[in-house]
Amino acid sequence: MEKIREIVLPGEEIILGENKPGNGIFIENGKAYVEYLGVKSIKSGYVNIIPLSGKYQPQKGDKVIGKVVDILSSNWVVDINAPYLAPLHVNDTPWKVDFGDTSKYLNIGDTILAKVMSVNEVKQVWLTLKEPGLRKLQGGHIITVSPTKVPRIIGKDGSMIKILKDMTNSKIYVGQNGIIWVEGTTESILQVVGAIRLIEREAHIIGLTDRVKEYLSKPKKGE
C-alpha cells in the first residue's frame, strides 16, 4: 500500500527540502511551484508532478497508434492524438518506397502502430516503423481513452491487458497516446470495449481486476 498522494494545483508552493525539482515544477524567485494539476511524487531525489489530465505529450520511444491523414511524396502525415501531427518518412519504414509511390504502402485513413523516434526542442515529432512489431494495422476496432488512463488499462506489468486478451481471445494493442486497437470476433470486441469503459469509469474503486474478470465472464446479452 502506498501512502495517500497529495493532489496539487497550479501555483501551489512545493517545499523541496533536499530534493531537486523534476517534472511539472517551476522556480520563481527561488521558490518552487507546481506547474499543472497532478499528484506529487518523490522519487530518487526528485520531486515530480504526475499529471492527472491533459493531452498526450509525445516522448521518445513511446509506441503509439496513429491514423494517416495526409500523403506527401516521401512522407506520410500521421495524427497521433497529440497537439502536433507527426510525419513518417519513407526511410523510416521497412519498405523500399520509390519517390512519389507513398500511397502504394499507406493511404489516408490507414492505422499504424509506430514508435516515436525523436522529439526536438520545438516539439517536432518523427515516427518510425523500423522495428519488429511495428506495422500497419489492418481490420480491427479503435477505442480512444484519456492518455492518463493508459497505465490503468495496461495494469501492473501488463496484468490487466493480459486478462483482457486471454479472457476475450482477442488481439489488443494499447498506444501510449490513448488509442487502443482491438481485433477479434464482434462479441469479443464488444466485451473489450465494455471492459475498457469499465476500467475508465471505475479505475479508482478497489478490486478493479476482480470486477473486470467478473464482467468478462458474465454471459453476453442475447445468449
Place this chain on the structure above:
Amino acid sequence: MSGMKTDLKLIDENGKRIDGRGFDELRPIKIEAGVLERADGSAYIEWGGNKIIAAVYGPREVYPKHMQDPSKAVLRARYNMAAFSVDERKKPGPDRRSIELSMVISNALSSVVFLEQFPRTAIDVFIEVLQADAGTRIAGLTAASVALADAGIPMKDLIVGCAAGKVENTIVLDLNKEEDNFGQADLPVAIIPRTKDVVLFQMDGDMTQEEIDKAMDMAINAAMKIYDLQKDALKRKYFSIVQEDEQ
C-alpha cells in the same frame, strides 16, 4: 450600463442592499470542474444569478494557419452570451461588447499559461454565458481558469476575480444586475492570487482615487475567498482519481 435613472431603492435604511446583502458580502458561488465529456477541460460556475460554462480545447493545431506562432501557443478565449441569457433576447453572435471581453479574457489568461511550452499550437477557451446577472466577465474568467487547470495545461497560478462598484455613493462588493444597471460605477478586477498581480482591470462609471483604492481592496479580498472555491472544485473532481493509485 451604470448610471441609468431608477426609482428603485438600492440601499435601504438599515444599510442592506436590494438582495439583502451587506456592503462587503458576496453572492453565493458554486464551482464545478470537469462537467463536459468531450472537452479537454471544463468548468461550470453559478455566481448569484450567473450561470456560465467554460470549456478548454487543446493545445491543438492552429486554424487558420496564419495565426500560429512558431515560438509559443496562442490562447484564444471566446466569450459568448446565449440568446436566452438576458431578459430581452440577445441577438446571437459576436458584438462589440463580447469581442472586447473575449480579448481582455484572452490577455488575462495568457499571462499565467506557459505558452512557450507548446509552440505552433492553439489553446481555445470557450465561455458560454447561459444566464447573466452582472459580473459575467469575471465569473467567466474564474470558470475559465478552473477549466484550464482541469485540462492539465501548465500555468503559473489560477486566475480569480471579483467586481466591486459604487451604488448610492457607497462602495459595495459584487454588484448584482440592478446595482450594475442603476448604480454609479462598476469595477471588475482579476488577479493572480499568489502574487496579487492584477491581470484584468476595467471600470464603467466614475469614482475618485480613494474610492477605487477601497473598491480594489474589497475585490481582492473577496477574490481570495473565491480562489479557495476554485481549488476545492478541482480537488473534489480529482480526489477519486488519486485513490486509484493506492490500490
